Amino acid sequence: MSVYTQLTDDQFSAFCQRFGVSFACAIPITQGIKNSNWFIQTTDDVDGAHSYVFTLFEERPLEDIEKMAVILNQLDGKLPVAAPLSLVDSAEKCYVIRYDNKAITLVPCLAGSHPQQTTQAMCHEIGTALAMLHETLQALQPSEQYGVPLYPWSDVRDRERQFMPADEAKLMSDIWQSYTDLPLATLPKGLCHLDMFADNTLWNLSLNNSQKGEESLTGLLDFTEVSVEHYVMDIAITINDFCTTWGDAEQGESVNFDRSKMAAFLQGYESKRSLGADEKRALPVMLAKAAVIFWLLRLNVIHYNRTEGRTGDNIMVKNPDLMKRLAAYHWSHVEKAKNTVFVLLDNLLASQKDIQIVGVFSNITQAEQARDKLSNSSEFAIKEYTVDQLS
């Protein structure tokens, strides 16, 4: 678990009072790797219930947390989020207490639990929620004013690459290069969550619901990274965690990506916001780049734990190698796609043993679009070939 800063009950009590909450007890939270979090029991809570979550933000500056509070209040009522309480002792609307130059917030505790595994239905639902988040936050303009600066990942890359085996450093560079070759200037952008992992979501996962496939989303958490980014990057980050089954050490740290879950996610997303053809084309490289970013993020957490002497049982570290494996998996698909063409064939001519190739396309979407333009499209088939097979 992660509790980096220790507070006394007297301090908790004084802080909670400023939010109009009467403190009884603080229970450290076992999830999360960035900030210190506690469940807060109030004097009105009974039977061990806790009404609030108290967060001390270890890294983000106060202004960033104020922006996050505005974002959460914008989403409140449309999506299941925990909007920060405002201070009762401030004339202006203010959601944050400064302590030791760090920000503190108090938010309602949402019901539900974190999923150990996801289903296609859950992937569909989180896809829908992410699209609603993208659409709803378009009301906050100019969006740059509400997002926090993007983390300088290229600095982390340059530091970490020095310590990597050559093949890993190459994998990272190849993916990075392919990402910079995308038409980044024209891909749609806006406020994005950028950390929508399953452990940042809550669901009503009672055994009954899971058996009936009726799991429903009860909480979206951890809005500290909200920034202006390409929507397709946010989509890739979310797909990477929701559509992957991560094996622990006993399972050989396996990484199993499920493409049918990704299809369900995209269907849910597109029920609220259609993806452009350029976004669809960018997705395979974005999936690889998103995995690289979280590979670096996890290495960065280890780096900070080491340099700042953070040790002990209450520090949780996530395995960077799992993200490296996912990056390699996505990259193999990008590489394969580079060597694959989609051929549009005329079935009628084929039956007459005549030349049947109508067109050759570099991706399936282009081939399908070309087929759909033909009046008798049902007479045409699309087949996948490697470039070598055609020569």
Ligand SMILES: Nc1ncnc2c1ncn2[C@@H]1O[C@H](COP(=O)(O)OP(=O)(O)O)[C@@H](O)[C@H]1O
């Ligand atoms: N509003 C909330 N309701 C219920 N649980 C919460 C709430 N906020 C945080 N938590 C719990 O605290 C954990 C850590 O919160 P998170 O914001 O992800 O911290 P970190 O920024 O350190 O990753 C979450 O995974 C969840 O279990």
Ligand SMILES: N[C@@H](CCOP(=O)(O)O)C(=O)O
């Ligand atoms: N979700 C990220 C890193 C941030 O972790 P969080 O628990 O603080 O949200 C990861 O899995 O690496």
